[in-house]
Amino acid sequence: MQIELKELINRYQDAMNRVYRNVNIIMKDKIHSDITTDQFSTLQYIQKHKQCTSTDIAHEFGVGKSAVTAQINRLYEKGLIERNRDESDRRNVYLHVTEKGIELVHYTEDEVYAAIGKNLTHFDDEEIQSFIRSLEKLASVMDNDQRGVNS
Amino acid sequence: MQIELKELINRYQDAMNRVYRNVNIIMKDKIHSDITTDQFSTLQYIQKHKQCTSTDIAHEFGVGKSAVTAQINRLYEKGLIERNRDESDRRNVYLHVTEKGIELVHYTEDEVYAAIGKNLTHFDDEEIQSFIRSLEKLASVMDNDQRGVNS
DNA sequence: TTGAATAGTTCACCTATTGAACTATTCTAT
DNA sequence: ATAGAATAGTTCAATAGGTGAACTATTCAA
Numbered sequence: 480m481q482i483e484l485k486e487l488i489n490r491y492q493d494a495m496n497r498v499y500r501n502v503n504i505i506m507k508d509k510i511h512s513d514i515t516t517d518q519f520s521t522l523q524y525i526q527k528h529k530q531c532t533s534t535d536i537a538h539e540f541g542v543g544k545s546a547v548t549a550q551i552n553r554l555y556e557k558g559l560i561e562r563n564r565d566e567s568d569r570r571n572v573y574l575h576v577t578e579k580g581i582e583l584v585h586y587t588e589d590e591v592y593a594a595i596g597k598n599l600t601h602f603d604d605e606e607i608q609s610f611i612r613s614l615e616k617l618a619s620v621m622d623n624d625q626r627g628v629n630s
Numbered sequence: 631m632q633i634e635l636k637e638l639i640n641r642y643q644d645a646m647n648r649v650y651r652n653v654n655i656i657m658k659d660k661i662h663s664d665i666t667t668d669q670f671s672t673l674q675y676i677q678k679h680k681q682c683t684s685t686d687i688a689h690e691f692g693v694g695k696s697a698v699t700a701q702i703n704r705l706y707e708k709g710l711i712e713r714n715r716d717e718s719d720r721r722n723v724y725l726h727v728t729e730k731g732i733e734l735v736h737y738t739e740d741e742v743y744a745a746i747g748k749n750l751t752h753f754d755d756e757e758i759q760s761f762i763r764s765l766e767k768l769a770s771v772m773d774n775d776q777r778g779v780n781s
Numbered sequence: 782t783t784g785a786a787t788a789g790t791t792c793a794c795c796t797a798t799t800g801a802a803c804t805a806t807t808c809t810a811t
Numbered sequence: 812a813t814a815g816a817a818t819a820g821t822t823c824a825a826t827a828g829g830t831g832a833a834c835t836a837t838t839c840a841a
Contacts, residue, residue, distance in 0.1 A: 501772035
């Protein structure tokens with residue numbers, strides 16, 4: 480039982496690394512403006528979550544607040560996001576993507592999704608659905624487990 | 631069709647990020663000596679691939695050779711790996727893990743696998759098997775696709 | 782109204798990565 | 812046999828990304 484588990488996790492880890500590396504290669508290839516894949520991921524998150532804060536991003540990506548400040552500064556200097564201080568609670572700074580940033584996200588998403596989509600033509604609909612369902616279940620189980628540890 | 635694809639990839643991306651973040655949290659928690667998760671991943675790769683070279687590692691992780699040199703130096707300074715120059719082709723430097731390194735990898739793997747294994751108890755055998763098979767298929771498809779692009 | 786909590790920034794320091802220039806070695810084609 | 816292409820690895824300067832502690836500003840709570 481233990482040996483089988485180790486074997487399964489090894490296979491999982493191998494395959495996951497290969498997928499992760501390939502997605503990264505695709506993204507590096509498609510993001511042609513002067514931003515990194517990390518910066519794009521942050522920008523994409525801000526675009527998907529209106530009125531989000533630095534603390535939200537720190538939680539989402541599992542990094543400290545000071546790392547987010549630095550990341551946000553880089554995006555700000557490139558004119559891709561703006562900061563809005565909340566006037567009813569002046570501690571909060573809400574982030575939003577500028578027009579320039581929205582264009583960049585949409586354009587890049589189209590390119591990346593097309594490239595990944597090409598890979599998915601090898602799968603039938605049912606296989607994709609059940610794969611993603613399992614992945615989402617795994618994510619939920621892990622999220623709950625971590626929340627349990629920290630509380 | 632296009633809209634469904636985008637929706638699927640969004641779900642995939644969300645779930646993947648959550649899993650990735652949680653695995654990272656588990657690893658940070660279990661790797662208690664003074665090494666990072668990146669360093670552990672490299673060490674684990676060297677341990678699994680006897681006589682591997684810097685170039686192998688660069689390909690595996692999708693980074694430049696100079697990044698690997700730096701990484702290897704950090705592991706070397708901690709006494710976890712050693713370098714062996716190939717006497718029949720003196721361009722090659724084979725890497726191997728020291729006793730200290732092997733102990734570290736085994737100990738940490740046990741801890742990490744136990745933590746991840748706990749999450750997998752929510753899945754039945756068939757679901758895990760088919761999930762990993764799909765993941766491996768996706769990895770293969772992507773590997774072939776990339777190889778096609780570069781050739 | 783004082784002290785705790787929260788949100789964000791700054792700072793010093795470290796890790797990770799890039800890309801170009803470099804050394805050393807081996808292969809290959811004439 | 813040898814000139815030059817190819818390969819393996821390193822060094823270096825620059826940048827991105829990360830930590831953790833100390834800090835400012837603001838709001839909450841007893």
